[in-house]
Amino acid sequence: MPEQTFAATAVPSADGDPLSAEDAKLVTLARSSRARVGGAEGAAVRDQDGRTYAAASVALPSLTVTALQLAVAQAAASGATKIEAAAVVTEASALDGAGHAAVRDLAADAPIHVAGPSGTLLGTVTE
Template sequence: MTDLDAQDAKLVTLARASMARIGASHGAAVRDADGRSYAAAPVALTCMRIGALDLAVAQAVSAGATGLEAAAIVTTKDDAQVSLASVREVGGPGLPVYVANPQGEVIQVLTT
């Protein structure tokens, strides 16, 4: 388990809340370069599917974010396949992405 600072722990909490709100299999949150946080759950419509992490990044960009500091994804899957493409594009290389279980325990730290 990884010890997180308060701001990174907040991302995990926001991701958990987004996931729980709609009973989704995962939720995500990102923090932009100005310290603002954005959280999302996945969207599954007949016309489109958007993962929670991509949606959180899209919300940040839509709000004017020009960079990211960190991201978190909470998932019920032990072997979650996490796409970091959108996080990498907006945040650049070396950004931490915390992967946590539904209890909020970080089980893996990925890097863009």
């Protein structure tokens, strides 16, 4: 199977509005996942039933998975059919394309909140 590549997505600047409590929880879970393993990224998603899934990026010699891809995969493997919202904690200035595509596989319009390592919201991708 050929490897797919996805372009990074620009993150619009945060508008100053605070996140809802549910979306802030996603950022907290993503930060915790990242810190627990010292990963480059942490991510969390909430499915249509309100269940949350958190993950950190994986970089092995034979497998590389972004945190957001892994969180979406966990949700899908648990039977989720829709993602309501997602959050990624990263030092990058753009949302990785593969993670963005994974969320869009289960939700065309779910907000993807991108935060820095301190948890400060950098912006939200809605496309």
